[in-house]
Amino acid sequence: MNTRPYHHGSLPETLVAHATELLDEAGAEAVVVREVARRAGVSPAAPFRHFPDRAALLAAVTEAVAAEFGEIQLAAVNSADSVPFRALGTAFVRYALAYPHRFALLRGAVFGADRTPALEQGHRAFTDSVIEMIVAGQRRGELRQADPELIRIAAQALVYGLSQMFVDDYLDVAQADQLINQVVDLFGLGVLAPDNGQRADT
Structure with missing residues (x-):
């Protein structure tokens, strides 16, 4: 034909x-x-x-989605009005809400143990940029003086888990805006420097 x-x-x-x-x-x-x-x-x-084959096409899709995922998060950081690290976490969850199937694809391919060389390279570059962001935030007095890698892991665990809870319908998507802000802010109480001025009233 x-x-x-x-x-x-x-x-x-x-x-x-x-x-x-x-x-x-x-x-x-x-x-x-x-x-x-x-x-x-x-x-x-x-x-x-x-x-x-189909697997090769799907691998190319995964690489494209992973690159977009990182670009969107970094764009949110670059346009942040306040603490960039907070904008990073918020963008992570909002991406999962907007593209649940893409997030599911990334969950297995990027957040698993068997990343392809291309995904590993991209993941490493993005992780390095997050570490640099944390260190810069510490220098500005926004974040606590703790191990940057530990802060990164803790933050990723939070937003990854929160994202999955929305994708699994464990949490009500209709309350997403409120919950994202509240959960990220609550986490921030533990990593923001005490005199940063971003602490919520308790």
Whole structure:
């Protein structure tokens, strides 16, 4: 069967974009190469010129989602009006709320023990940037003088767990805005410097 000419730029990027659409619609199981090809307007065989199998396509989707995930968090930090570290945590949870299937994909691929080399490199770079952010916050007197890596792990455990509770419908998404702020602020009482001026009334 003849297909219409391809006029959409880079085919691999377009395939990944359509695969991500399927991921958002119904999760990783919905990412089927034939449907990705149909949405891209190419033959069923065309994707295999760039991705040898479905797993390779899904790996490319995971890498793209992981990169976007980090970029969104860092953008929130760069535009933060107050403590950047707080903006980082809030952006983490809001991403999971906006893209639960992407978060589920990252949960297995990035937050697991078997990261691909590309994901490992990206994860390491992002982790290093978070550590630098914590150290900078400590120098400015925003955060307590504690082990930066320990602060990072504790903060990630908090936002990861909170995100999963929303994704699993354990917590009411309708109360997300209030709960995110309250939980992150409560955590902040433990890591913000006592004279930072951000302490809530007790």
